[in-house]
Every structure is written in C-alpha cells, then in structure tokens.
Amino acid sequence: MADAKVIPFDEERPRRRSPRRVRVAPPAGEPVVQPVPEPDRETGGTAGAGGPVGRPGDWDRRIAGGLAFLRRRITGEYEVDDFGYDKELTDQVLMSMMRPLFDKYFRVEVKGIENIPKEGGALIVANHSGTLPLDGLMLQVAVHDHHPAERHLRLLAADLVFMLPVVNELARKAGHTLACAEDAQRLLEAGELVGVMPEGFKGIGKPFRERYKLQRFGRGGFVSTALRARTPIVPCSIVGAEEIYPMVGNAKTLARLLGVPYFPVTPTFPWLGPLGMVPLPTKWTIQFGEPISTEGFPAEAAEDPMLMFNLTDQVREQIQHTLYRLLVQRRSVFF
C-alpha cells in the first residue's frame, strides 16, 4: 500500500484527451459538430472576439443548453420509462459526475467494446468487487462513452440498493433496477443492454486476499433469463476494482446490527473516518469478451438445469481466464 501516493497520471492523457472533449462539449440536444454553427453566430454579434476560436459562442450555447435543461427539469417536462430511468438526467448530470472518476481517477482502459452488439438486447455479465459497487458505475460509463452507438447499460442491482433512501432514487433514475428475472427479461426483450454481476455480495464483499477469485455465480438465473429472451451473453472482466478498498477485515457484528451484508475494515476505513472512504486510485481495465450466442438453443432450454450449469460455468471460466490474462499483463496496480 506504500506506493499508493505515487500516481503517474500522464501516461494515458494524450491518447484519451482528444476524443473525450468532443463528446462532453455539446450540452443539450445541440449538434456535436463544433465549428459549423460558430461563424454565423459570431458575425451576428461580437465580431472582434470571434476571431481565433469559437470560445464565447461555445459558452453561450452551453449556458443556453443548461438553462433549457433547467427549465425542463423545474417544470417537470421530461420523460422517464416504466423503470424510472431518466435518460436526460443520466446523460447530462449523473454521467458527467462519474466521468472524471472514470477518466482521471481510475483511468479506465476499455477493450473489446466491439463485442457489444450495435443494437438489440444483450446481457453483460461481469465480475463484482471493490466493497462499494463502483465497478458497476464504471461499467456503465465505459459502455456509454466507448460504444460507437453510445448505448446505455441498464444494471441489475441488489435489493439493498432499493431499500436505502436517496440511493434507490438515484439508482432508478440512472436506469438500474432490481436484480430479478422479471425485470431483467422485460429489459432484454425491450432490446436494452442489461448488466449483471452474478456474484452479488459474495463478490463485492470478499476479503482482499481472495481478490480476482470469482465466487459462485448465484444460481445461474441470468443464463435462463438470457435464454428466454434469446439475447447473447457478453462476459466482461474488470481489473482494478478489487484494490480500491482492500478489505482486510469484516466487522460482522456491526454489519448485522446495521442490517448490511458486510461491514468493511480497510487499512483506512473506519480509522480515518470519511477520509477513509476515498478509494485508492488504481488503474482499471474493462475487457468485454466474445459474446456467447443463445440463438441455437431450443425454447425449453431455459428449463434445463444441466445446460444452465454448463453455460454458467462457461461464462464464469471465460471471465476468470480473462482476469488472469489481464493480471499477467498488468504492470502495476496503480499505473
């Protein structure tokens, strides 16, 4: 943990910077192409300032977009879907709040994004780790920012998320829903991209010494859901999330008292108070693997427990192998 203070950010910068700028810049429904509307705007108004770059115009547009956004919000004129997913809020606010964490803090490297289909439903199955479910949020940003179609990932979250005030509200608005077969199937059949972390609390709350060892994949319910909805399964391996809060102990009594599945003790956490909640700035890699097609299976396959266990194992093995491969390639935890 001693090398935690040395954080060479610079390596990733030059490569990542330029494409990101383009995507963040347009605020509301404005077109992405920057230079085109600039000239006529500038000639209409301040001629002198508009010389070198379209800076003032850009800001005006940002402010106008922001105000339009504000207007829609405070008059309630926006749409949410049946699950409470607020696309506009997610795109404009929640994503931009997570993006610095994704780009600057964890410097997430995304590989194999082409394995996610351009359209239609798909189930992304990922490993789960890190004491707090930051990996899920980063996965959501990864899919949205790196996929050419800017697809939105709909995560399936534990029931604890929906029991907590404020958290449940934000989760619903960000497009997450309860991890149950009904919701997952409904989303998949609607052609959405659904993310699931079948390890659940066993994965996210495992001690640090068991890092990158995949836990049991629930009861394989995700496989039968994908089979029923006839959508491909995309295995996904996330490296880096295990070390953000190295959980060296678990205060079980306290956890039971608070009604949570585990109460983490990290080298910093209860000792430094809120400061201990700052995650370690590890370097992350998110690798999407080859999709596993469910097209070829007959309709009754979802009821076949043997096939389900086999498929579950196949997905689990693939994620585990990719994890090992990525770990071998990794030079250091922090860069």
Place this chain on the structure above:
Amino acid sequence: MGKVVLVTGAARQLGGRFVRRIQREPDVERVIAVDSVGPAHRLGSAEFVRTDIRQSAIARVLAEHAVDTVVHLAVTGGSAGSGGARSAVKETNVIGTMQLLGACQKSPTVRRLVVKSSTSVYGGTSRDPAVFTETTQPKSLPAAGFAKDAVEVEGYVRGFARRRPDVAVCVLRFANILGPYADSALAEYFSIPVMPTVLGYDPRLQFVHEDDVVDVLRLAAGEPGRGTLNSGTFNIAGDGVLLLSQCARRLGRPTVPLVMPAVPWVGSALRAVGVTEFSPEQIRLLTHGRVVETTQMRSTLGFEPMYTTAETFADFARSRGSGLLPPERVGRAVDRVAGMLNADLSGVGPAAEGAER
C-alpha cells in the same frame, strides 16, 4: 332482449357517471342503481334503489328486477370528505361484496359480474419487480386499509367464479384514478398546497383517467368484441409513468421531504386538521410507487385508453388550478434569466432561444 344492469356504489362520482353512460348502450334495457345513500347527481332514467349491500335485501333487488349484469363499484378507499369512518368503509367493501356475491350465486339470471379492484393489491416494496403483471405474486400482502380490502374482495370473487363457472367474471385492477372529478385520497393529496413527500424516495406513479374507467367498465359489462375476451383479471392504467417529483412540478406545488419515521406522524396531523387521509397504504404508494403492465388490457380485453398517464395528470392539474409555483411562471423566470444572460454575453439571442425549443 334487453339487458338489466345493476350498479352498486352509484352515489359516488364514478358510479353516477357509469350509470349515466351505460343507459346509452343500445342493448341495455334497464339500469338499477344501488347505494346506501342518495346520490347527489342525476342518474338519468336509471332506477335508484336505496339499499345497503351489507344487508340481504340486495338478493331481493336482484331477483325482483331479473338482473343479468352486476357491476360492483362499491369497493372504495373512502375519501376523507365522507366522514372517513374506516370500519364502515371496510364493512361495505368486504361484507358488502360477500352479500352481493351470495345474492348473485343464488340468482339464476346473473350472467356477468364486473368488479372494480385496484392495483394496490400488488402492495409495493423495495423487493418487488419494477413492473407488475396480472400474475405477479406480491412480496408482502398489504396489512391493512383499502389494499387489504381489495385483496379480500378479489379472493371472494375468485371463490364465486369457481362456484358459478357459467357467470363471466371480470376483475379490473385500476391504477390511481384521476380526472377533473376525482375524489380519491390521492387527488386530495395532490391538492395540498405544500406536498409532504418521503425523503430519498421518488415513486413512480401511474394514472388512469375517469373517462377511460367508465369506458372500460362499459366494455367489461357488455358482450366481448371480436377476438377479445372480457372475463378474467386485467390491469387498467394509462401508458407511461410519472415520478412524484414530476407531478409536483407539473402541478406547481412545492414539496417538503420528510424523513421516513416522521411521515406517519405528519400524516395523522394532517388528518386531524381534516386536510386528507394519509393512510399507511398511501404512504407506501408514495414511497415505493407502483407500475403495472397493461399488455393484457390491450391484447385480451381489447381496450385502448384514450389518455396516457401524463395526459390524465395534465387534465387533473388543469381542473385543480395552479399551485404556489405554477410551471408557466417558473418557466418564464428561467426564460428571463436566459434573456438577461444573453444581454450580458451579447449577440447570441437566437442561439439561446433555439435551444429553448
């Protein structure tokens, strides 16, 4: 051969509207309107029979008029305005339904039974799926209040359907009914100038318009159309979803978020001053919300609601007048700010206004 339709709960707003509507159907010969209190509104040419469905007299009414279609609307939450004696409401809901079903069972003429239920039978907790279908088993059954009544009523109706397989039974589970004449507890809640909400929860709500309720009841009480089936259990709701925060903003009413333990306390305080009933069931709705699937309503029952959830709410909001922060005025305020900023930044007026659209 004309039909004889008996409608319970005719003294209430919705019952009255349905009675007036069903008379206009060509194949309906007579309409018998039943309630324990006299209606405040006209019932057209319907015969009003003042009887309490908790008494066995209802069997005589059925036999006397040779009723063949029973539309049971006297399953209500009871509004705060009606005195609000909860036990009496519960008795009408449950005992009244039992009496009515008993009478129907003995009647040789009854062919069709339509029962108004509510989507509150699904309960609604954080562990429930986001969208309920007709077959979803609730994670925890409602413990009290109207929702429990509705669950019990549906249980008795299922028993009746088993004993009288020759009677077509249709149970309609309505989402929150709103409209210009709504007198439900939720409508009263939306009329409080400053709405108390549960801190940290933004429930998803679904509404169905009064006009659609009357329409779907008419559809269920008649003969099924081509390729449709109007017996069974159906969710009835408008398309789409509104969050409570959205509702408050569209009404222009500020909200006061309260921490969960304080909500029942504030609720009873509000009840004490006679503002609204704030039942545990309502708190549950305002915490977790409730959304139902309406595929069955479309494909099997063959009903297309005229109003979406948002349109229903807009119609309701128009009838209630604006709140303390009308959305138009708030919107204009933002426009003014935009105008001021434009003046400062000079020259990009069209850009800002273009973006406003």
